[in-house]
Every structure is written in C-alpha cells, then in structure tokens.
Amino acid sequence: MTRKMLQFTRLDQKQPDKRAATARKGDFGEISLAFDLDRAGDQASRCEQCGIPFCQIGCPLGNNIPDWLMLNAQGRMEEAYAMSAATNTFPEICGRICPQDRLCEGKCVLEQSTHEAVTIGAIEKHVTEFAFAQGWVHPPRPHKELAQSIGIIGGGPGGLAAAEALRKKGYQVTVYDRHDRMGGLLIYGIPGFKLEKSVVERRTQLLAQAGIKLETGIHVGVDVSLAELRDRHDAVLIATGVYKGRELGIKGDKLPGIHAALDYLITQNKVGLGDSVAAYDDGTLNAKGKDVVVIGGGDTAMDCVRTAIRQGAKSVKCLYRRDRANMPGSQREVAHAEEEGVEFVWMAAPTEVLGTDKVSGVKSVRMHLGVADASGRQAPEPIDGSDFELKADMVIKALGFDPEDMHSLFGEKRLDVTRWGTLVMDERTHMTTLDGVFAAGDIVRGASLVVWAIKDGRDAALSIDRYIKAKSRIAAE
Template identity: 60%
Template structure:
C-alpha cells in the first residue's frame, strides 16, 4: 500500500507492460497486459491531489479522478470502483479507448516535467478488478413506472440513456439495426483496442437490469422496417442515439475502382471475422498479402492501418495531408502503429487512384501548411509538380463520418436538422423539434468521442425524466379533479 500521495517526485510513470510488436502483429488481442495490484497502487500514488483537478475538468464526464486514484493507492478498490462508476456508465470501455493523452492525462498538472499519472490504465484496472470480485451489479430501480421509453441506437449514447432511465424505473426498449449492441464500438473498433467480450459482458448486465433489446430491427419506412411513427405511438418518449455512419468521400479520379473501399466496410468485415462470420466480399475487404494505402489521419485511420498489419499486409502506408503535429488521431495510436510496421506519408494527399478496373497504385502530391483558416487551424495547399506514386492493391478511405438523412429515411420531415445534417436539439435539454423526442451523441454533435456520447446519454436521460414526470402529473390531473368533485 502506498504510504502517501504525491509520489510523482520519486516514482516514474509506468504504463502496463505492452506486448512486443512482433507478437501483437499476429493476433487481435489487446496490446497491454494487466496491471498488478501493487503496480496500480504505486502509479495511483503519483497523483499530486492538486487543488484544481484539471484531469477532472477536461474529462467530459467530470470523473472524480483524484479521489479514486487516492482510494486505489490506499488499496480501497471497491470504494474506488463505486466512485468511478458514479460518474461513468461504462468505465471499463473508457479506460480502454478514451484518448487520455488529449483529455485527462494530457491535462495532468505533473505532466510537464514528471509525466502524467496513468489514469486510463488505473481506471481499467479498477473496473476489471470490480468485475473479477463481483462488485459490478445492475442498477435496479427502487420502483417500477408504467411509462415506457424507446431508444433508437445501441451505441454509447443510447445505452447510457437506457441504463439511467431504467434505473429510474421506466420500461426501456432499445432498437438497433445491428445484431449486437455497441454501435461503432462493436463493428468499428478493432478488438486490439476493445475486446468484444467486454461489450458482451455489459450487454448481459443491461439485460439483467430489465432493458429490452430489439436487435436487427432497423427504423425506417421501407417494407419490413419499424416505422418511426409507430415507435412514437408505442412509447411515452423516444431518444435518438443513432450515431453517424455515412462515410465521407474523396473526390479524385478512380474512386470507383475495385479495391477502393470505405473504412467502416473494412473494419466491419474484420470484426465479423472475429465472431467467425465471414462476409461474402471477404477477399475484397481483406488486407492479406496486399499493398495497403489508408487515406486519413484520425483514429479510424489508425484502426485500419493496424488491422491491415494483423491481416498480413505486405506493406501499409498511411497518407495524411497534414503533418504529425496536426493529425486529429491519438499520438499514442500513431506510436503503436509505427512500432507495428506502418509507414506514414505526412503532408501528402491523393491525386488519383490508378488501375484498370482494379486499383494498383495511388498518385499523390505533396502538401504544405499555409495560413490558419477561419477555425484557427492551418490550411493546406498542394506543392506544384510534387506528384509521386505508391503501389496499392487495397485503398481504404478513412475520412470520417457524416449523419444519414434521418428525416427522409424515417419519413419524418418535421424532424429538424442543422446544415450539417445533425439533429437540432434545444440547448441543454436535448429535445428535438418533435415534442417527446430527444437526441444526443454523434447524431447531434457530429462524429466525436465515446465519452462525449456517454455524457449526452446521461444528461438527456435526466431531461427525459423531467419531461415524463411532467407528462405523468398532467395525465393524473383530470382524475384528481373528478375525485374532488365526487
């Protein structure tokens, strides 16, 4: 047990042991080994217990990080878990996939000079210990309510809202087009970052809590789909947490060639293989023995390059139009990719995909950073006469995601959207233009982080609770007035 906190002056930062790159290239297992108890306690004791906890301030969920670090250092792990779970619906997921280097750890006050506390690794350790010790239980309601809620989307926003509303006693039904819960977490994120039994374990807990799941149930106006109108008629309130799934395109010649694919299709096929489900287009969506070029610099691009390595690609190149310092993805993910053999072509953008029916090369040109644009970020421009060619049997476009046309798909023109296609909601209230229909997560804020979706789901649940309570009180008024008259 750590004797006291503030041990950062004598204890260096240590992450859990990372599996050797040569070993992890061969499978899809998570790359970090688990912390031992004494190791986790020592690392937690490095916390400075500062007066202004910037780690908590920069956590979208406002996690009480210094407090549960102190409890961990004192070997009070069950208390640490309770405190962690009080603000985070899915700490076992955030401990694995949150970009801590941009959030809590990146804002740790000892980061400059002593390196930050390994917050994410300790969070994962606390939660896995809690599961091992059977401390994790479904939050059962103290009383049942007759009102029901429909949740569209079993991603992090929808699941967080469902868990909170069920804990309040509502009858919660979750609808999702996929056959498993998790949204992009199940089919978009590779197992080496989030092993799928973690999601299956949480699914079992939510089902035990009394949440009813309707999987493989798309919402829409086509034959065989559940209509949005019937969903509203069935439930007293609806939450929309569909996320964003429409892949962005790159407008260059050759985009229609065989072997030029979208990141989500590639990652979904890979994850389905992990479930021993082989899609029909398996050969197209597999990097084995191919020269792979991935276009993009975000976390999805990193997932694609690292998946390609594990599938046995001959060579994997990531093409990104800005430099390393300006890439949107996690710095740690870039480091992991480089260790595993990925090559990066910084300040380079595709000019055309070449081939006769099937892609065989990417012609790109060099880019240079220019003056900041309206957002304050440096814009980029092509360097004249700088074209070069990269051999490619498989090109994966990982350029981000945009919202689908929900008003059109759901035959709900009254569902207002922004100019970006995201759903419009009342600020701080999460209610859409349709009374009783709420929304949160990526479908409102655009493609973002899982942790922000969890926050939206929890806060939207609180607003829905107020709405449903007011609705219940209003429906009870006529009966009360009649009783008084009698």
C-alpha cells in the same frame, strides 16, 4: 496497502507493459497487459491531488479522478470502483479506448510540469476489471418500477448509457438496433486489439439482466416507423450515431478496390466474432498479401492501418495531408502503428486513384502548411511539381463520417436537421423538433468520441425523466 499521495517526486510514470509488436500484430488481442495491484497502487499514488483537478475538467464526463486515484492508492478498491462508476456508464471501456493523452492525462498538472501524467486510463481499466473479478459489478436495479416506457434508437454507447440511466430510475426501456449485436461502434467499429468484444458483451449482458429490452435486427424506418415508436412509448431517444463515410472526390475514386473505413472494420470485427463474411472470404475486404494505402489521419485511420497489418498485408501506408503534430488521431496510436510496421506518408494528399478495371496506385502531391483556417489549424496547400505515386491494391477511405439522411431514414419531414445533416436539438432539453423525441451523441454533435456519446446519453436521460414527470404532473392536475 495504504500509500501516501504526491509520490511523483519518487516514482516515475509507468504505463502498462505492452505485448511485443512482433507478437501482437499476429492477432487481434488487446496489446496492453494489465496492471497488478502493487503497480496500479504505486502509479495512483503519483497523483498530486490538485485543488483544481484539471484532469477532471478535461474529462467530458467530469469523472472524480483524484478521488478514485486516492482510493486505489489506499487499497480501497470497492470504493474506488463505486466512485468511478458513479459518473461513467462504461469505465472499463473508456479506460481502454479514450484518448487520455488528449483529455484527462493531457490536462494533468504533472504532464504540464514535465513529470509525466498519472496513468489515469490504465488505472481506470484496472479498477473496473478488479471489480468485475471480485463480483462487485451488478446490473442496475431501480428502487421502484414505473409504468412509462422509453424507446431508444441505436445500441451504441450513447443509447446504452441513456438506457442504463433511465432503467435506474425505474422506466421500462427498449433499445432498438439495426445490427445483430448491441454495442454500435464499440462492437463493430473498434478493433479487438483496442477493445476485445467480450468486454462489450459482458456489459450489454448486465443491461439485459437489469430488465432493459435489447431488440437487435430492428431497422427503424424499415421494420418499424418512428411514428409507431412514438405511439408505443412515452418518449423516444434517437442515438443512431453517424455512419456515412466521406468520399475522396477525386478521379478514379469509384474503382474496385476502394473501400469505406467502416465497411472494412465491420467486416473484420464480424470475422473476429465468428461470423462468416463473404467479402472477407473472397478477399475483397481482406488485406492479406496486398499493398494497402489508408487515406486519413484520425483514430479510424489508425484502426484501419493496424487491422491491415494483422490481416497480413504486404505493405501498409497511411497518407495524411498534414504533419504528425497536426493530426487529429491519438499520438499513442500512431506510435503503436509505427511499432507494428506501418509507414506514414506525412504532408501529402491524394489527387487521383490509378487503375483501369481495379486500383493499382494512388497519385499524390506533397503539401505544405499555409495560413491558419477558421478552426485555427494551418491549412495544407499543394506544392507545385511534387507529384508522386504509391503502389496500392487496396485503398481505404478514413476521412470521417457524416449523418445519414434523417428524413429518408425515418420518413418524418418534421424532424429538422442542420446544414450538416445532424439533428436539431434544444441544448437545454435535448428534445428535437418533434415533441417527446430526444437526441444524443454523434447524430447531434457529429462524429466524435465514445466518452462524449456517453455524456450525451446520460444527459438526455435526465431530460427525458424531467419531460415524463412534467407530463405526469399536468395529467394529474
């Protein structure tokens, strides 16, 4: 069915139906139901086809959003998928987990004009899932095999995006990851109710079928050195991400019962994948029957509170020092958490973790927003005499992530880092301070979004291609 565009005057925005909160909080299945063809086509036809597509500008990957919306509305689904996949390595993943309300949909002209944005993320997911169902998604195949090889450290979104781009060009690509599965945070950091793991495994299987070697359980710096990889490959890409959780830095923050967000999420994801995890089985990283307090206001905090609900926590509270309007996490995720029974304690910060031999509560203070800080956000300041306590058997720190010590990890002092611990990289070439060693993703920019990691990985692949071709020309002269 072919539809006319600019139907926003006739059709209201309709997000995909969601499973009822009472049902979805009992399992880790995705909460959104799929669009059918008619509904997806109708929603795509709401697009205004702007002369200046602000949705595309707001997308880190520069996806050709108006074009594949129009193709979807016209029923040209195979072309819509080809257009979507041309700029995005993982459209089925971005359609599920990107914070569209802060990116493409937030920039949509319809959103700015009070007509409500086109449901870009849901349509992106629909287009890709339809393409998989029709058998249109194939492993990337190079036109010509090249002799040069590239080693990629890190099997997360940045590393895998680079691997696919380099394999398309014909390079021999090997990805090394310390975990027992590929996907990085996609497989272990993001809960199944946002991204079912079969979706990630389906994509990594395609990469393996393309001839990319996926080496799991390889800890670079322990099992093999960076120097060895440099000898083994013509170029190396570091895409390890950032995994070290930030500390509370308050009295009692080392008590048993306090856990890093990533440790908690990885445990649940492993259990969901069928692994046996002692820390889950003995109750250490299982919230069942506990009063849980999660400290933080980003998307990771939302993942933790919603995981605790599904594990059967007695109560779940999210403690955040700013108000709802100033939190960094997706407002959609906050709404989902509230529907599922999470209580938000806004404008409050922890001052002490209470307990003797284990956590029993969190002492906190009320905050108010004062003068704006260097980032332009109002700085939270404590209100004297406003102390209060929250009961807690389990406290989860979701305060953000920092890089691991690169020098200790790789044993290479010539690999320069910034004062934040991220890798120093030439913005034009993506090369670090070691010749032939490149970097991409969070290990360069700090903790960020999956879509930015994909963008960085694809850009780094282009730089690696130019580097190897330049070396080949010099060798031939």
